[in-house]
Amino acid sequence: xxxxxxxxxxxxxxxxxxxxxxxxxxxxxxxxxxxxxxxxxxxxxxxxxxxxxxxxxxxxxxxxxxxxxxxxxxxxxxxxxxxxxxxxxxxxxxxxxxxxxxxxxxxxxxxxxxxxxxxxxxxxxxxxxxxxxxxxxxxxxxxxxxxxxxxxxxxxxxxxxxxxxxxxxxxxxxxxxxxxxxxxxxxxxxxxxxxxxxxxxxxxxxxxxxxxxxxxxxxxxxxxxxxxxxxxxxxxxxxxxxxxxxxxxxxxx
Numbered sequence: 001x002x003x004x005x006x007x008x009x010x011x012x013x014x015x016x017x018x019x020x021x022x023x024x025x026x027x028x029x030x031x032x033x034x035x036x037x038x039x040x041x042x043x044x045x046x047x048x049x050x051x052x053x054x055x056x057x058x059x060x061x062x063x064x065x066x067x068x069x070x071x072x073x074x075x076x077x078x079x080x081x082x083x084x085x086x087x088x089x090x091x092x093x094x095x096x097x098x099x100x101x102x103x104x105x106x107x108x109x110x111x112x113x114x115x116x117x118x119x120x121x122x123x124x125x126x127x128x129x130x131x132x133x134x135x136x137x138x139x140x141x142x143x144x145x146x147x148x149x150x151x152x153x154x155x156x157x158x159x160x161x162x163x164x165x166x167x168x169x170x171x172x173x174x175x176x177x178x179x180x181x182x183x184x185x186x187x188x189x190x191x192x193x194x195x196x197x198x199x200x201x202x203x204x205x206x207x208x209x210x211x212x213x214x215x216x217x218x219x220x221x222x223x224x225x226x227x228x229x230x231x232x233x234x235x236x237x238x239x240x241x242x243x244x245x246x247x248x249x250x251x252x253x
Contacts, residue, residue, distance in 0.1 A: 004078065007099055011047050011077060011149060020048055020143035020150045027141060027151045028071065031055050034155055041065070041156040045077040047149050052079055059157060063134075064127035082156065087123035087131055090168050092204040094122060097170040098138065102149070104172060104182070105140055113142050115176040121159055121169045133159040133166055199226040 024046060031044040035055040041063070042055040053071040060067065063085060083091065101118050108116065118138040123131040134156055141151040159166075172182040195216075202212040209223045216223075 004095060007095055008077070010099065010102055012050055018146040020145045020148065022141070022143055022145070022150050027153070028053055031153055038157065041082070043079045043082065043154040045152045045154070047077060047151065050077055051075055052077055054079060062126055062158060063124060077152070085124040090122040093168065093170060094120065101138070101172055105142070110142060110147060113140065115174050116181065117173060117175060119171045119173050123168060133162055135159045196226050196230050199223060200230055203227065
């Protein structure tokens with residue numbers, strides 16, 4: 001997905017000019033504490049080193065995940081073994097929401113950024129290959145040395161509400177005030193038109209505008225218009241380069 005590339009470029013900002021000296025062992029201890037206290041599956045990603053530490057628990061076993069080391073260390077900020085368990089629709093929404101959260105965090109005063117986090121409800125396959133609702137929490141830790149994002153902590157737990165009437169949701173919360181800052185269910189069926197939803201799904205799967213036009217039997221210009229509408233409605237138009245990518249017949253992100 002191009003959204004993953006966009007997120008990687010955004011999160012893995014070059015920090016050679018002034019390195020962050022935050023102690024990774026301190027944040028690994030925080031991740032491990034969540035694992036032991038809540039039986040969470042915890043992933044700590046280091047944006048400076050492009051590396052992740054996965055702390056496994058019995059929750060991982062319930063999701064059909066097995067990690068041979070504790071913690072398991074991967075040379076990427078993307079925990080693919082976990083991410084591939086997420087429902088494709090929710091995965092795309094999760095990426096969009098995380099990009100929004102980063103932009104939101106940048107707009108907040110540095111000393112107040114720790115007040116905010118992501119609380120999501122997503123679908124993931126369990127050990128029996130059945131989708132279950134998972135509570136996903138994400139915390140960002142910005143460096144006091146260079147003011148850039150250093151660590152991201154993701155927690156995965158099986159949600160208490162497995163009702164068929166339940167749905168995925170994506171929130172940004174202020175845990176200090178106990179407030180929902182952004183209630184973003186990302187219900188594409190209500191935000192976007194039926195055709196825009198179809199275009200978005202193809203975009204998320206990596207299709208070019210020409211390929212989308214062929215699949216939907218519409219013109220490339222119509223695809224471009226739909227993609228511009230999607231950017232505006234989802235508020236993910238971040239730079240002139242994103243618009244240029246559309247004009248050059250590349251994917252949305």
